[in-house]
Amino acid sequence: MTRSPDWVPPGTDDTVPSAARIYDYMLGGGHNFAVDREAATKAERIMPHARGVARLNRAFLRRAVRFMVDQGVRQFLDIGSGVPTVGNVHEIAQEADPECRVVYVDHDPVAVAHSRLILDGNDRTTALKADARDPSRILGDSQLRRQLDLDEPIGMLFLCMLHWLPDESDPGGLMRHYIDAMASESYLAITHITEDYLPYQVREALRIATRGGDQVTSRPYDEVLTMFGDLELLEPGLVGCGTWRPAGPGDIAEDPTLNQVLYAGMARKS
Structure with a gap:
């Protein structure tokens, strides 16, 4: 009988693919x-540059966090954080300012267990196991409240997360709860998958990658835009992930179509 690695929580089903773990694999992680x-490999046969899309999302995360830090934000809430492979929010923010505080939230037990393992000893970070569809539970959590002061500006991230919420979950309504909890001078960053540019490839790749698990609801431009509510969208607006303020060649794909698989944007609360 093979012993599970230490980072695998008891009772974890290793026969069903997990979006968080697929993303970890595509970024070169080991969890x-x-x-x-297998699911990632099959998805890549349909969409050969799927890893590139994952890396574009991670590159946007880096730019978004650095931008927020430059604006004076020193606390971050990452909803749907996944497995915190190299280059995640706390590393970027605390490299800029060690005083930055970060709370990660995910419903995947493996993602949360590994988060707690690697964050052990970092008293300015916390990982919560919770469902994004329960904002009251998350925002009222005692661990979050010890780490973050919601009366002060916060950087809130929903990266590759909102497309996991079906329309019946009313993601726009859920976002209003989170936006209402943000203090003035806070920032919200979102990435969201779309079929606006590569409908067949995106649809088939997602079908394979989510086999046996939660399904993805890709959305067109106008629907993703509503996720920001009435916040002030920063330039260049809601655009392809690779084209949101790229800082270098690694931030943008050589194939311009791939830059459009994910929409990305950031907004500020006045």
Whole structure:
């Protein structure tokens, strides 16, 4: 009988692929199972540059966090954080200012367990296991409240997360709860998958990658835009992930179409 690695919580089903672990694999992480790697490989046959899209999202995360830090934000809430592979929010923010505080939230037990493992000893970070569809539970959590002061500006991130919420979950309504909890001078960053540019490839890749798990609801431009509510969208607006303020060649794909698989944007609360 094979012993599970220490980072695998008891009772974890390693026969069903997990979006968080597939993403970890595509970013070169080591916290995934054979079923996740198999799903990723099949998805890449349909959409050969899927890894590139994952890296574009991670590059946007880096730019977004650095931008927020430059604006004076020193606390961050990452909803749907996944497995915190290299280059995640706390590393970027605390490299700029060690005083930055970060709370990660995910419903995947493996993602949360590994987060707690690597964050052990970092008293300015916390990982919560919670469902994004329960904003009252998350925002009222005692661990979050010890780490973050919601009366002060916050950087809130929903990266590759909102497309996991079906329309019946009313993601726009959920976002209003989170936006209402943000203090003035806070920032909200969102990335969201779309079929506006590569409908067949995106649809088929997602079908394979989410086999046996939650399904993805890709959305067109106008629907993603509503997720920001009435916040002030920063330039260049809601655009392809790779084209949101790229800082270098690694931030943008050589194939311009791939830059459009994910929409990305950031907004500020006045």
